[in-house]
Amino acid sequence: MRSINFEVMKEAVARQLPQGSDEASRSRAERLQRQGEIVSARFGVLDYNGGEIWADSTKRSQARFVHGFLFFSDWHGTVLRDAEVSQSAAEAAIGIVRAWASEYADGTKIPAVSHHDETTAQRLIQLTALIHQLDDLVNAEDYIWLTDLAVNTAELLASDEFHASGNNHGMFQDLALLYFSVMCEETPDADRQRYFDVSTRRLHAYFSSSFNADGVHLENTPTYHLMVCKHVHGVLEILSKVNHEDAGYYRRLLSTATGYATHALMPNGMYPPVSDTTQQLETRAARQNIFNSEEFAYAASAGKLGSKPQQRTMVLPDSGYAIYRSAWGDPNATFAFFSAAYNANYHKHSDDLSLFLRSDGVDLLSEAGAYGYDYKDPLTKFGYSSYAHNCLVVDGVSLPRTDESSHLTTLEAHEVREDGYRVTGRTQRLKDTTHSRTIDIREEAGIPQFDVLDAVESQGEHSFELLWNLGPEVEPVVHGNGFELFHNGRKLLDLQFDADVPTFVSVHKGEKRPKYLGWRFPRFGEAIPSNVVKISFTGRSARLHSRIRLAGFNYLDRGLNEASSEWKRSGDRVGLNYLSVPATSQSGSGKLAVVFTAIHQPGDFTFNYKKSIDQTGANALYILDDFGDQGAYYLADHGDRSIFNATQSLIRAELHRLGLTAADLITAGSSKGGSAAMLHGIAAGAGRIVVGAPQVKIGSFLQTPHPNILRFIMGDTDEDSVRALDQVLFDAIDSLEDSTRISIVVGEADHHYRNHVLPLKNYADNHGKSVEVTVLPGLPHAEIGSVYRAFLIANIEQELLGSRERVVTHLFHHAGDDSTSLHLDVHAPSGWEIASRLFCGSDAVDRTPFGESRTLRWSSLPPGRYRARVFLRNPENSDVPPFTTGWLTVS
Template sequence: MMFSPSRLSTLQRMVHEQLSTASTPAARSRAQRFLDEEVIASPGFGDCPFDAGSVWEGTDSRARDRYHHGFLFFGDWVKTILADDTTQVRAARAAVGIVETWTKLHGDQAHASDMAYHDETTAQRLLSLIAIRPAIAAVLPREDAEVLAPLMSSTAALLARQEFHAGSNNHGMFQDLALLYWSIVADNPHSNHAEYYSLAMSRLRRYFEASFTADGVHVENAPTYHLMVSRQAKNVMDLAVAAEHTDSAFYSNLIRRAERYATHALMPNGTYPPISDTQQNEIAKSGARGVFPGPEFLYATTQGLRGKPPQEKTLVLPDSGYAIYRSAWGDPDATYAFFSAAYNADYHKHSDDLSFFLHSGGIDLLSESGPYSYDYKDPFSKYAYSQFAHNSLVVDGTSLPRTDGRADRVSLRAVEERADGFTVVGTNGRYDDVVHERTVEVREANGKPLFDLTDEIISTSQHSYQLLWNLGTEVSVVLHGQGFELFRDGLKVMDLMVDADVPVTLALREGVEKPRPLGWRFPKFGQAVPAKVVTVSFNGQNTRVRTKIRLSDFSYTERLSPADPAWSRHSGEVPVNYLFRPGASARGREHLAVVFSAIHQPGDFTYNYKATVDEVDISALYILDDFGDQGAYYHSDHRSETIYRSVQALILGIANKHGIEASKLVAVGSSKGGTAALIHGMTLPFGRIIVGAPQTRIGTFVAGPHPNILQFMAGGTSEQDIEHLNGIVQRAALTAGSIPRTSILVGANDHHLRGHVEPLLDDMASKGLPRPAVTVLPDLSHADIGSVFRFFLAANLEQFVSGKGEEALPYIISPGKSPGSVRLKVYAPAGTRLAYRLYLDAEVVAKRGYADRQVVVFEDLAPGRYRIRVYLQAPDGTEPTAFTTRWVGLRKV
């Protein structure tokens, strides 16, 4: 005998306390279903008819077959129908019948189904029988001796065989736990007691020594498996202490080290992140507190209600490959980040190397799919294991395998650890021709976390790359050219902006099933929920991508809302955000103004002149230049013209969709918007261009105040890069089939006149191209252009829609201050003489002769509709021109 009777009794009691059984009403109901209907019910697999043992025929679900062949459903029986005097005998006979049927069908291993003798399933079967046997033996001792005991004894003998042992993994651990428990609870006398006990304890010691890193983290890559294995280590420790085994101290030290990671890995909501095979269950309800007795783990599991908080908010474990940050302990809305550069074992490993997970405000922001099932053939399972389900790098459209024996090529290096964050570098060299290094810097500013990631990709050849950002299911997204914003219930919660040294394309996917799954979340085993994923795609050899993630002090000014149905997204070579508004009348809907925006502050992308254009009866297309961090002139990303082509495809698509002829398209904008209007207006078959103070030498202009735009558009800031951008407008003019009638407004005090407009005129004249009509206004600087251009734009749009095609000056017409008066102010070039004719409907009712006046007031007018014909006499003596204002109404006083 190994132990004294009293010690053996104590150990046997501890074994049965450690076995997993349920006593909830739901467990009772599931167990009762078998007595009433011979149905094996489970929360994970639904109802499965026993059907004389056909339930054990192989299915397409390894997890379900494991559940049935391992008799795991007996966990519902022990404390429910087997503990109830009214059902005890029936339940015991039913249980014996199940075991007897299984033994007849699968007792011969050579002819059993695949999962019947799966390594870990065999162990679970013995554990289930150990748990249920006392209740059966109490009422059916003969059946126990004839049916249960022989199967348990033969199963133990099988588990003891070295060739059947699964090895140094958690499957082998369960085999040895079952063997250990059997050595303690088996009937006396039993000749193998001491042998099984010694074998199990020595195997378990070797396993636990090898299965935790030097940081105290279990190697099977998932926090829940760390917790599960730690629980089993604690069980063995308790038995070792009770048995006064020499391994007691080893297990005590192991649990102490494992507790630190288990505490920090917990998210603020009391669950573990869906890393690798982790299923997100509330840890406080799982009995985990009995595994780790420390006050810090208690604080984490109770979300600050009990225990005490850890002193550190960060945990960096280079040997294990994890770096964890949280903004605060005990706050369920705290920010939590988990970076994984871990390949510690093949078991439960996903292709999640260098994946970054972010949770804040009680929801996942940057998430992962979580596991779907253990059936490696299922498309969803393959997806869950693949890189596409994680926030990392995919090369040439093919995921790395789940495992490949290249664990030594994945590592984490700590650069700096601080009280408010860390800087770490993860390396993934598992690719054949690529090394991916991801630097993650976490720091706080004014108590708010900031996240900056740098992806260095090194290769000897060209590849196509994708960085993926899987989003939480509770957020909506607004996508931009180089980033995106996340919203929850209309409130912005995060944005992400990318800065790459190559052209990139962002796309949004959700719930894709073919040709392969993309954009899915698996909250529970077998449950699939569509989830958004943003792909950042680019080509190159050695490339660098910087990613800025902000939860406050955002990179993007909030302009667009995902709840706003007015905004649309064109899926071209690169997606383009736009707003389309149809004209009010049939004539208005026949014409389209394409409006390009000027430069705003970094991250602030919006439209210009919407109020002005909306006052004119014309369809309008407002296009966002939300590329880079401050726009790209609707043209270039590191010299790639995908933006330019995508914008043109959008314009043509809208025009074709609404049946608008090319001659009735007008390109408009000022400053950068004017430049874009020239570029696209000249190269597409537009009928008209109306611009204010454009930059025709883009490189020279942005080199000083906006080197970020120069860098983004040209890929550098050298003189060659400046000259490349300087030639964009000129190249557009030279390649145009024909130049539409173009009107340019610029101020005499604006450096754009001599630096940009006059050089354009000279270039066009030298090439024999039509000269644009240029209106130069005195005392007008570039800062003032918008305030006057809106009048210039409205006036010339009205001319364009009316079909008269006259060149209009900017003007303001309105009822005068005194009753019965009309006031007109015209912004005219210096030296221009103006004459006026006032019309009441079609009748001329007043005139003013040529003079240098730019403001005229007509008084003592009857109620009605008035407009003014304006005549312009230039100082150079050229033929006078004219244009007509819009109508203005006077009411009866």
């Protein structure tokens, strides 16, 4: 065994020892020396209390901090180096160490954390730094005593029985032993040589086993990867001074480890909050440049140092990581980190197949982060659990943090490109279940798009929860099958999914019961409420395809997120977005109009006829049908009628809140909204149902133009599904009560008349049910909106007046006339008189006096935009509001 020249290594070791030298360090050191208060960025202000601080073991992380003497890190480069105060500071330091030793040096005193493996190592590192500085500052007796304490600690660390092999705790033990062997001249050379040999042998064994072939550290955390690499660099720096045989290996190891350390950094120069990551700016690491890599320096400094890396994606199937960014050097770039990793038990979270996504400088799909290491703390348990990550939970039970099944979580790379990748993560660690998640990232016109396919396969029936933890800076707007994310009122992301099973979407924030859900840990020991979206479903298998968009969104922003918005969300198993508008008139306070929406473009979920209802002054309830990508007729999701039940519950709750009964309920809507108004009005026992051109044979209607809606409602598009959905409204008519009055307006030229309304009318007549139908000649379906608005207003106003009479006005081109002619039909009760004025633009061009004629005709009209104002007079001479038709153009 060759003799080691310790002297040439001292300078390199000194650089590894703690040496806080800034003003903040000085302030903390002086505060402990003068006021007896230990100040920690992590734990706050701790009362030293004459050494009683060491007896508190209730907070394990804090106890490890104080028993490891980590607070002395602030002393070495400040008060112990100042000529004016170094003497008193040295005496104070000796006093603190003696106080600790009098109670805990023999390792028999409770709390046992005093001799925790890593804590003991950290204490020796601090003692080594003190010995290095106190030689000329304390008396010989104190110095010898301090050295003996350090030797005893080194002997403990050198023993095989105490050594924590295979993890970074053992690494710290061996680093402490290495530093001590080099720095402590008072120790016999033979002992120093032994400590040196033991530590370097163990360090080589640890480093060679703790990185995989990808150069990724096995402890599942990017910051631990960087931290261990820093110590590899430090050991390399020390051993290079004596041309140690391991130096070449450490150079190659750092070279291999550079890629992951670089790509795992977010655009802001921090690592994502995965596993036990401590989030901080890595600017210091960029300046130290332990990898001797300009690309790492660039990533760690957020583009301020070094040179831009060449690749934007990194996929490491053996390690279980797939990383993407849209650009280097842009702090607002998009960054995705997908983890299908279980590389070791250390620092492992139950995060199998979790996806983290950041864009525009904001965490969008995030993770809770780590709360601490006290496994008895419920927040710590939550932080490790599946509920704190974006993954799958089976039967309400999180995956265990660790088990003996690491080989059951894998990552497969299908395609890796400069602008994205397609990979599949798979875990079979779940109870009786395999979960596969395929992430497909690609760029369209430079903007990344994310598609996530979740496939779940089980042997038996289970309940499942798919979680999306959101960043603390974003606010969600949740829909039936997805959500939007807003930051300071600006939309940054939306996610819309389709599934082959019924699903239930809910949002949670800062919950503690029945279990912890919706929390974010900005740093260890700090918890803030944060939103999590939960998608629940049951069965043996399921496939969910989620489209995540950062532009070209799935959902049209309709202002539900605005601070001034009065939109609310019901809290049933199926959540509903709704707008409740109070009555604006005394007569209107006695009625509630519930308005159902028609079909709009995919992703455009809004309400209809609000201006019309506002004119009546009645209470109004607008419910969004934002299920699937174009709605679900307020009915079902893959055959499950929870949507229907939730809508009924909301209507009942609103009636109860207003002190009204079902007799005071008016349901309304046209086209799809008309179908829903009849279904829900009949089921609720509404007093009035007022609809325009509804679809009755819903399955037949959807089969060709909207199979997506048919599939969502029924779970299939086959003939059985069509027939079953066609029957729904006819079955509803069977339960129609005499107290519910249905009024339908439809155009004669509208296919809804012959294919839907007429069959319903005939069915109702044959079964002794009353359905009133007003048929307007020449009116196609495309023009029902303006006519229905007038029809709706008239019917509601008559309800408010207590009248059962109705008026319908219709201005149209007759098919047999030339294009310069207009016809006006007025449907009004018998005995009423009608007068009219015809307007071209704002000018009245003709008027007719009161009379009983119900049809008026104007011919040879000059080109222009025309509409008619209709005045009515009933036999009782009571007030009847006038009606104005929509505009028609004469060309």
